[in-house]
Amino acid sequence: MKSFYNAEKVSENVWWVGAVDWHVRDFHGYKTQRGTTYNAFLIVDEKITLIDTVKKGFTSEMLERISSIVPLEKIDYIVSNHSEPDHSGALPEAIEKIKPEKVFASSFGAKTLAAYYGIEAEVVPDGSSIDLGKGKLTFVETRMLHWPDSMISYYDLDGVLFSQDAFGMHLAGSKLWADEYPAEVLDYEARKYFCNIINVQSGKVLALLENLPKLNLDIKVVLPDHGPLIRKDFDQMLALYHELATQPPKAGAVVVYATMWQATEMLARAFADGVRSQGMEVKVLDLAVSDRSEVMTEVANAGLVAFGAPTMNNNVFPAMMDTLTYVRGLKPLNKVGFAFGSCGWSGEGAKQITEQLTLMKMEQPLPFIQVKYRPTDAEMKAAFDAGFQLAQIVSEKCNKQ
Numbered sequence: 357m358k359s360f361y362n363a364e365k366v367s368e369n370v371w372w373v374g375a376v377d378w379h380v381r382d383f384h385g386y387k388t389q390r391g392t393t394y395n396a397f398l399i400v401d402e403k404i405t406l407i408d409t410v411k412k413g414f415t416s417e418m419l420e421r422i423s424s425i426v427p428l429e430k431i432d433y434i435v436s437n438h439s440e441p442d443h444s445g446a447l448p449e450a451i452e453k454i455k456p457e458k459v460f461a462s463s464f465g466a467k468t469l470a471a472y473y474g475i476e477a478e479v480v481p482d483g484s485s486i487d488l489g490k491g492k493l494t495f496v497e498t499r500m501l502h503w504p505d506s507m508i509s510y511y512d513l514d515g516v517l518f519s520q521d522a523f524g525m526h527l528a529g530s531k532l533w534a535d536e537y538p539a540e541v542l543d544y545e546a547r548k549y550f551c552n553i554i555n556v557q558s559g560k561v562l563a564l565l566e567n568l569p570k571l572n573l574d575i576k577v578v579l580p581d582h583g584p585l586i587r588k589d590f591d592q593m594l595a596l597y598h599e600l601a602t603q604p605p606k607a608g609a610v611v612v613y614a615t616m617w618q619a620t621e622m623l624a625r626a627f628a629d630g631v632r633s634q635g636m637e638v639k640v641l642d643l644a645v646s647d648r649s650e651v652m653t654e655v656a657n658a659g660l661v662a663f664g665a666p667t668m669n670n671n672v673f674p675a676m677m678d679t680l681t682y683v684r685g686l687k688p689l690n691k692v693g694f695a696f697g698s699c700g701w702s703g704e705g706a707k708q709i710t711e712q713l714t715l716m717k718m719e720q721p722l723p724f725i726q727v728k729y730r731p732t733d734a735e736m737k738a739a740f741d742a743g744f745q746l747a748q749i750v751s752e753k754c755n756k757q
């Protein structure tokens with residue numbers, strides 16, 4: 357059967373040969389409500405070079421796109437910028453069909469590819485280049501962005517930066533370029549991606565942003581491994597990364613809660629109204645309908661973060677501990693925290709939330725509020741007042757910046 361998957365040209369000598377995953381909704385715990393793409397690229401120079409591959413299950417789509425412009429056996433090199441399986445899953449079959457002269461990876465990448473697939477890759481040291489004939493490909497290690505093996509590569513002939521996970525987003529679509537999508541969709545998905553994948557390495561992001569201009573690269577297009585490609589306004593993406601990695605105090609609030617019989621929900625709503633009465637924007641997320649990646653996105657956007665849950669079987673309600681564990685791992689900074697909850701008798705829930713916020717080094721100017729069975733009017737007022745006071749504290753912190 358003739359292939360109907362085609363490569364798409366992205367620069368004079370570079371083609372997109374990736375795959376669109378329209379339906380993925382759970383990406384190792386990250387809710388990808390708009391799907392994603394696994395971008396792979398082919399450089400057609402004297403040495404034909406495949407940059408990254410796709411997730412297993414999309415291998416034939418990638419191979420067919422490549423075959424639409426060159427026979428597979430004409431490919432000389434494969435470069436693995438990042439060995440997480442969403443970019444390397446297709447590698448074993450691709451190597452078997454292509455039989456490349458060499459597979460290149462960073463030192464950690466070579467170890468990872470050997471561990472996952474028994475693949476022997478040649479190590480390209482940080483700052484080194486390989487000659488492709490008319491142009492050359494230069495490698496810059498970006499350890500922990502997103503894994504220890506991660507590196508970016510730059511093809512000088514076309515001014516192309518292959519940025520692997522960096523500057524990407526989970527967004528499936530039929531358009532190749534970011535400037536073909538609504539700006540608000542790009543902004544939300546880029547923020548969500550950063551907060552849930554890269555936030556934990558904010559320091560390394562700032563180091564990369566400082567180092568990138570010193571490399572004197574004439575970048576014309578940026579090709580990440582997920583989502584739309586960037587040919588315009590890359591400086592806006594750099595500015596967004598700088599803002600997110602700096603994690604300044606933010607004049608906004610998020611209230612995250614779980615509830616069994618609505619007592620915690622009542623406190624959440626009273627607290628949110630207290631925040632609102634200070635004129636501060638507040639979002640309220642119920643864990644019954646909001647997943648942890650949505651929570652983390654809003655936590656990153658807020659200076660005031662309140663978490664509330666009931667006690668269940670002498671512990672905090674499980675969905676809340678799941679969310680707090682996830683948020684804590686991503687290391688949000690500059691937050692004022694608040695814990696609240698409800699119980700019938702033993703009452704460990706709000707205390708356990710407080711302990712988690714302390715582990716995250718959040719300031720907690722007010723003690724937690726916990727009510728029995730159902731909040732009284734006085735307890736509802738206390739929750740409202742807590743929101744009011746904490747919003748004021750956060751506003752003052754932001755004004756002092």
Ligand code: FEO
Binds near residue numbers: 442521581
């Ligand atoms: Fe898209 Fe870290 O893999």
